[in-house]
Amino acid sequence: MHTHYAWFLGIDGGYEAHQICLMDATGLIVMERQVAHDAAAVQTAITALLERTGAAPAQIAVAIETPRGALVATLLERGFAVFALNPKQLDRFRDRHTVAGAKDDRRDALVLADSRRTDPRAFRRVQLDDAVVMQLRELAHAEDDLKRDLGRLTNRLRDQIYRIAPAVLPLCPAADEPWFWTLLEQAATPAAQRALTRTDVLTLLKRHHIRRLTAADVLAATQAPAFYLAPGVAEATREAVELLMPQIRVVAAQLKRCEARQEDLLTVLRERPASEAEPGEHRDVEILESLPGVGRMVTVTMLVDATQPLATRDYDSVRAHVGVAPITKASGKRRVVSMRYACHPRLREAAYHWGRVSLQHDAASAAYYRRLRARGHTHGRALRSVVDRLLRILVVMLRHRTLYDPIRFVIPVAVPA
Structure with a gap:
């Protein structure tokens, strides 16, 4: 059921200024203006809108592309009904007004205003998230940034080592492990590596709890014959490594801190008293974490990137956001079912790891995966189906406020005759 609004405000957000368009229920434009991205200017514009319409904020439907930010928070705080639209859908609505492909802020x-007036079902209502969830979202995005930064730095480190001592790279091909950084801090050049003793290596491996390699493995790599290096190459590479290592250490420490902070906030959600929580908020975390294959990364990603679909217990919306709902294209006798690409990339990645880990810890998921593979499904398609099944279970659990019970999904074992 949709609320009927008397006024419709379209906002094309910008970095320095926002373009607004106000129209009434008949589609008549009554105001167009540009508003600077400034708190005072926004408040002035809101006052002008209310005076021009003579309506309460709740009677004005605001349509916007980006569902977050200072402007959106201000509008929600003032009581406006804010709705968001996918940019691709906006592009389709734009074709109604011009077939020549023209595009500008006005x-x-x-x-945005006109499409909210004529096609309200295409929009989704924007609501302010819980404060803890908002903190988790920023930390999750910061974690992604830090991982990318760390990857860039370790790639540069690997390139430097490849120049002078490629024999040690098989010990840590990506050059992204702390023990390997310590090894390079102690001995970055082939000459320094050849000077390492068995005691040095044993101490290093023990300090970092490395069991997959022995001291003999490390010494075999560090003592391997080296390439001839032009004068100055080893010294230049050593200095480059010395410049990279502090940066790598700082980013790695920040990444650990970010992960630990996310754990702290999840604990807050788990332990929050019911009187302080949004309806079912902390219980949603417990329900989600009870599913097989769900760890910190999957929990945080689902909470921060599928907030509204989970809150409304909308299974179809959740599976579409995650990317496990297939796309069907049918025309006449031709029917093609393909993978969905229009989804949230972070949710898609989380779903992949969720499905992969669930196969290792849940017999029902593993059996379902084997049946799908036996029917000829690819690994990726089978994993998406496994996650789709888990999402269906999750939504039912959220609706009934129950935890996952593996006993209900025990696979019967055939008894030999």
């Missing part, structure tokens, strides 16, 4: 603001 036109986009108009299209």
